[in-house]
Structures are given as structure tokens and as C-alpha cells.
Amino acid sequence: MIQITGLTKVYRRGTPPAVLDLTFDARAGAVTALLGPEDAGKSTALRLMLGLERGQGLALFDGRPYRRMRRPEREVGVLLAGPGGTGAANSAGVAAGHPGLRAQNHLRMLAAAVGVPSRRADELLEQTRLAAVGDQRLRTFSPGMHRRLALAAALLGDPGTLVLDAPTDGLSPRNAEWFHSFLRSFGAAGGTVLVTTRAPKEAAELADRVITLDRGRLVADQPVNEFRRTRLSPEVAVRGPQMARLADLLVGQGAKVRRDGGAGIAVAGIGRTEIGELAYRNGILLHELADRVVEQPAPRVTLPVASGRSGRVRVQPPPAGPLPADSASGPVPVEPRPAGAVLSGQRSAEPEHRPSLQSDAGPEPLRERQPEDAAGAESGPTPAGPVRTAESHGAASARMPRPAAEASSSPPPTGGGVLPALALPAAAAVSVAPAAMTATASSSTSAGSATAATAATASVRPVAGAPRPARPESDPFDETKPSVAVDRLFRDGLNSLAWSEGGGDGSGGDGGPPAPATGRREDASAGDLLTADTVRLGRPAVPTEATTTPTTPSTPDPRSE
């Protein structure tokens, strides 16, 4: 099990925090996805967890920090993105290997470094479907083969936990599905898997639990079913020469219809079969009729918007909905979620004890929280948190008892929606007045580093009805949100048609859409890359939703990519 509490990282004073107050668990027997767009802070979070970055917070692997482990490679297998995103590095940070080395020799060499017999390397070549190319030099390897070799290296010490940064990034669908199958099998056998991804669909297919990040903050912590319901909407793509007429009929049947390209419509709220039958009964010709899944935008965090001369940063109060009694010390609102996306359960307002990771000044793995670090925390407890289930909240708060001294110094929550500048990282105060910025900077100096200012008491909570600020153009999630001027659909022939806009509200239907047919467990298209003996963990299988039985491969082609 991995327990993450209050991870915070500010790379440079005056820049936004790469990770802010990140708290979640990755449980044994399950796959946990850390999801977020580019620059959300996923890789930074992993590096903090592994002690490759200095920052604040605590990361425990089965109860111990990574850097306290005597033989970490026996406990945690790591696959980080390599230069260019193609290589991947092993737990020692070594890139996939010298191009002139043969794969088998490369893996045997790493096995010796880890202190396991070379037969373990051979075994892993088999398991990752690389045995047939074990005598080939690494320079001949495809990205998919490199990635599988990196996974084999991470598994050498037979770890019970896997931490993987975008392992399927850039791989072919076939290789990606192989990875998914392997990781699900690893989890089903009792292992802990934490994997990052930018793709909501991949998270839905791969994970049992999805942690969503936005600009370094956790904005949702959901079981996968809930994630699917709130972030993925099923719809049917229909194409043909008479779409206006069909759309009219569909709207009459209560479906949501929107235009989709030149001669197509996207339909929500009614199934593919029903659409086909309706078209047939009315003599409407169809060229295409296909199920698909549309990604809904993730919830977004909004930074503080104003400040006073006092040096205290006032955060925007939520425009609607009562705050929990324990959240009055300054929630940073997030944008409204799509309908049905706000989940039950609030993060504990109890200020958690957050020992720092390595201090900026030295390599020691841990130091207990210093008084100056607590400056922000003393101003008030962490407010109500982002979208979380009660389950995750309980786990996070239960494991971090507060030291008596800190507990007594933290005042009980009071109203006001005010965060002291000290409680915010310098970067989070981007929109505050100069006086507040000065206060923040000087406080940071007194704490010895920029990160000291990131006591990270700022947190987020979903706020229904809050206005949605403009998004950066690079946000890939924006592209997934369908947008259409409904009154201009098929303008020339359809002026009287009552179109309804679909896909944008996240509901996909009044009662909430059924889980999208992602083919997650059933799809064994990568079976040819996966042997039944792929995972030999020696751990008892843990019943989990992620449990899957790898299919016996057909003739594998290790050079498939």
C-alpha cells in the first residue's frame, strides 16, 4: 500500500506549485491511476514519493519511506519516463540500456546489481514476451520492446509495489493493452500499482481507483465506476445523408442530439440498436452507426483571487451551497463539475501532520516538521477537500495522528474564508496584491526555502455553480468537450428542428449514463502478448474489480512495435 500525505513541491519561488498538498492512498490488490493533463504534476509527485525531488509531505510504501528501505528494488519496482519519453528508467534511474548491449545480457547485468540470480532475468524476459529477442541488441528494439524491457528490470527484485510514469505513452494500442493486462494481473495477485496517465479513457480501462490532478492539486479521488460515470459519457455516432430527419425523430424520442462533423450526428440517451431500428422503420439510410465514449472535462481548481493589506490572502467564497462546518478557514474553490460529478464525502478538515520530505539543504530522507514549516498550518486547518469518497478520506485521516503540540496550536475552524499568505505557496499568490506578495516572500525567506512557504493548508473543494474561468489552450480536456451551436445545425434544411445539445453537461441523460462500454475486462486483444504465467508474484490473489484472467497468447510477435 502506498500512502501519500501532503506532498508539495514548488520548483522556484514565484512559480505555481508543481504539486500542492497531494494526499491519497494506492491500495494493495488494486491499480490506482494518477490522472491529469500535461504539467498537472504527476511525474513530480512520483519523484517526490521516490525521494528524487526534495519537497514536503510524506510518502509511505507499506509503512516506510522509499529512502528508508535497505533494498528498495525488492519492494518497489519503478518505471519512470526516460528522455524523450521513449526509454523509461529503472529504479536506479538508469536508462533502458546501452544500445550495443543484448537484451538478455542487459537484464542479467541488472539482476546481478539487484542481487538476484540471472535465471530471474531470463524468467522476466519470458514474462514480458522478450525471450525470442533476448539476443538482440537494444539498438534494434522498438519503443514497445524497450518499455517491456524496462518493466522487466523493474520487476527483477520481485517487488510488491509498482510505480510507473506513463508506461503506455507512445505505445501501440496492442502494447498498451498488454501493459494494462499485466498491471491488472499484478494488482489482482495482491500487488500495489500506481500508474500515471493523461488519458481518462486509459484510466477508466486500467485502474480501480482514479486520482485526478489539476495543476498540482488533487481534484477528484474516485472509484473507477464513479469516474466513468462522471468523466466518460457514452454516445452513438451516426452518419448518413438524411441526418436532419433522423435527428428530428430522435429528439422526439427524448434523445440528446448534436451535430458531429459534416454529415453526422452524435446521439446520447438512446442506444445504438434503437437508433438503427428507428432509421430502418423510417427508411433512413445510414452510413455509420457506432458506439463511442466522450470524455468530460475534469474539475479545475481556481487560485485565490484577492487579498488585503494585512498580508492575508482572501479566497473567493463559494457562490452556492453551504460549506461544511469544518471548512471555513479558506477553501480554494474548484470549478463546477459536470452534472452528477460531485461526489459524496468531504476531505477531513483535520490538519494533518505533514513531515517534510528531504530538506532542501541536505539529502537526509526525512525531517520532522519544523516550527517554521507549521506557520501556515497554525493559521487554520486544511479546509474541506476536493472530490473524494468518504472511503479515501477515512484512510488518509486515520493514519496521520497529529502531534499533541501541533494539535493544540491549531485553532478550531472559524468562518471567514481567509488564508494567511504564509499558508500559500508564493506561486499560489499570483493574483494577490503587492503587500501580500511581500509578506509571502519574506515569510518564505524566514523558513529557509520556497517550499517552506508551502505549508499547503490551501486546498480545494468542489463548488457548484462557480463560474468557469478560461482554460489554457493547451488543455487537452477542452478538446474533448463537445461544443456546438445547436441552432445552426444543418441550418439549410432544419430550421424547425428542435435540437438538443448533448455531451456538454456530463450527464448524458437524466438518470446518468450507463458505464461506457470500454471493453476493459473483456477485451483480450492483447492476449497474444500476455502469457498466463505473466505474473508470478507468489502473493495470494486479492479479489478485486480489477481481477482479470490474462488470456493465453496466440503466436506472439515480440517485434510487434
Ligand SMILES: Nc1ncnc2c1ncn2[C@@H]1O[C@H](COP(=O)(O)OP(=O)(O)OP(=O)(O)O)[C@@H](O)[C@H]1O
Ligand atoms: N525540474 C523542474 N524544474 C522546474 N519546473 C519543473 C521541473 N519539473 C517539472 N516542472 C514543472 O512542474 C509542473 C509539473 O510538471 P510534471 O512533469 O510533474 O507534470 P506531469 O503531469 O507529469 O506532465 P506530463 O504529463 O507532461 O509528464 C510543470 O509546470 C513543469 O513545468
